[in-house]
Amino acid sequence: MAQDNVFFQKIERIFDQKSAPLVMGILNITSDSFYDGGKYLQPGAYLAQAEKMIKERADILDIGAYSTRPGAAEVDEATEKERLTSAITTIRKQFPEVLISADTFRASVAQKAIEAGANIINDISGGTMDEAMFNTVAELDVPYILMHIQGTPQTMQVDPQYENVTQEVKTFFEERIEILNKKGLKKIILDPGFGFGKTIEHNYQLLREMDQFQGLGLPVLAGISRKSMIYKLLNIKVEESLNGTSILNTFALQKGAKILRVHDVKEAKEVVQLHSLLNK
Numbered sequence: 633m634a635q636d637n638v639f640f641q642k643i644e645r646i647f648d649q650k651s652a653p654l655v656m657g658i659l660n661i662t663s664d665s666f667y668d669g670g671k672y673l674q675p676g677a678y679l680a681q682a683e684k685m686i687k688e689r690a691d692i693l694d695i696g697a698y699s700t701r702p703g704a705a706e707v708d709e710a711t712e713k714e715r716l717t718s719a720i721t722t723i724r725k726q727f728p729e730v731l732i733s734a735d736t737f738r739a740s741v742a743q744k745a746i747e748a749g750a751n752i753i754n755d756i757s758g759g760t761m762d763e764a765m766f767n768t769v770a771e772l773d774v775p776y777i778l779m780h781i782q783g784t785p786q787t788m789q790v791d792p793q794y795e796n797v798t799q800e801v802k803t804f805f806e807e808r809i810e811i812l813n814k815k816g817l818k819k820i821i822l823d824p825g826f827g828f829g830k831t832i833e834h835n836y837q838l839l840r841e842m843d844q845f846q847g848l849g850l851p852v853l854a855g856i857s858r859k860s861m862i863y864k865l866l867n868i869k870v871e872e873s874l875n876g877t878s879i880l881n882t883f884a885l886q887k888g889a890k891i892l893r894v895h896d897v898k899e900a901k902e903v904v905q906l907h908s909l910l911n912k
Contacts, residue, residue: 638728638729639729639731639751642691642731643731643751643752643775643819645691646775646819646821646851646890646891647819647850647851652904652908653885653889653890653891653892653904653907653908654691654692654890654891654892654904655689655690655691655692655891655892655894655897655900655901655904656690656691656692656693656694656733656853656891656892656893656894657685657688657690657692657693657694657894657895657897658694658696658857658893658894658895659672659678659681659682659685659693659694659695659696659719660672660696660697660699661673661678661695661696661697661715661716661719662696662697662698662699662707662715675718675719675722678719678722678723679722679723679726682723682726682727682730683726683727684897685897686727686730688897688898688901689897689901690730690897690901691731691891692730692731692732692733692752692891693723693730693731693732693733694733694735694754694893695716695719695720695723695732695733695734695735695750696716696734696735696736696754697711697712697715697716697719697735697736698712698735698736698737700735700756700828709738709740709741712736712738712741713738713740713741713744716734716736716741716744716745716748717741717744717745717747717748720732720734720745720748720749720750721748721749723749724748724749724750731751731752732749732750732751732752733750733751733752733753733754733777734746734750734752734753734754735754735756736753736754736755737755737756737757737761737762737765738761738762738765739762739764739765739767739768740764740768742755742765742768742769742772743768743772746772746774750774751774751775752774752775752776752777752821753765753769753772753774753775753776753777754777754779754823755769755776755777755778755779756779756781756825756828757779757781758778758779758780758781758804758808758825759778759808759811760781766811766812766815766817767815769812769817770812770815770816770817773816773817774819775819775820775821776812776817776819776820776821777820777821777822777823777853778805778808778809778812778820778821778822778823779822779823779824779825779828779855780801780804780805780823780824780825780828780829781825781828781829782794782828782829782830792829792830792831792834794830794834797830797834797837797838798837798838798841798844801824801825801838801845802844802845802848805822805845805848806848809848809850820850821850821851821852821853821890821891822845822848822850822851822852822853823852823853823854823855823893824838824842824845824852824854825855826838826839826854826855826856826859826861827855827859827860827861832860832861832864832865835859835861836861839854839856839880839883839884839887840887841887842854842884842887842888842889843887843888845888846888851890851891852888852889852890852891853889853890853891853892853893854881854884854889854891854892854893855893856877856880856881856884856892857877857881857892857893857894857895857896857900858870858873858874858877858895859873861880862876862877862880863876874896874899877894877895877896877899878899878900878902878903881894881900881903882903882906882907885903885904885907886907892904
């Protein structure tokens with residue numbers, strides 16, 4: 633299913649190298665996400681948060697119904713599908729022009745999410761946890777966020793190992809991009825997957841070397857917001873990690889990030905604005 637014309641220009645901005653970086657606001661319809669789990673389970677709560685992020689000029693809302701924090705409990709397919717499609721339908725009705733990304737690794741959920749009004753599929757598994765995902769997104773003809781992960785959310789932080797994390801993530805991207813291109817899908821966004829099967833050292837190497845992904849010719853998303861690579865390193869609480877998030881988001885922009893995926897939209901938009909002025 634091709635994208636509706638009303639969203640064409642907004643989606644083109646993602647893939648226009650000359651346009652300013654974008655901010656994606658995180659909206660978790662979950663009970664156990666690492667930072668905001670349980671806050672937005674009810675329609676009134678998630679509509680209020682969606683409105684807040686839109687007022688703070690979020691370019692995209694990323695809606696998920698399955699927590700993928702390390703060691704998260706599994707959510708059955710029917711529950712995820714009902715939670716996610718219900719939230720997307722409700723938010724789409726209230727905010728008809730906002731770009732919505734559906735955060736799911738299941739092909740059947742992705743299908744229903746697009747039918748409910750989502751515009752983008754954000755797959756934390758890069759197609760490794762559901763072999764039907766690539767065919768589904770290619771048939772839907774929607775932008776696809778291809779994220780790297782080692783293992784699954786339940787196992788990914790159990791002693792992750794790499795010889796060279798940046799090179800291995802890049803090879804993963806190259807292989808998966810080739811498969812998607814052969815299926816006819818060109819609108820791909822790359823996410824190195826900070827915290828998904830990586831140690832703190834792996835995460836900082838990836839961030840330092842994130843510009844190496846620029847040669848792939850696709851926009852790169854940085855999902856660093858309030859993650860343990862910040863608060864564990866600084867020995868602070870997750871609630872105290874906004875300052876560290878802003879610092880690392882600034883560095884990610886310097887390394888070529890096109891999208892910042894964040895919990896705190898206002899602060900991320902300020903980072904983008906200041907970075908753009910500094911790099912005029």
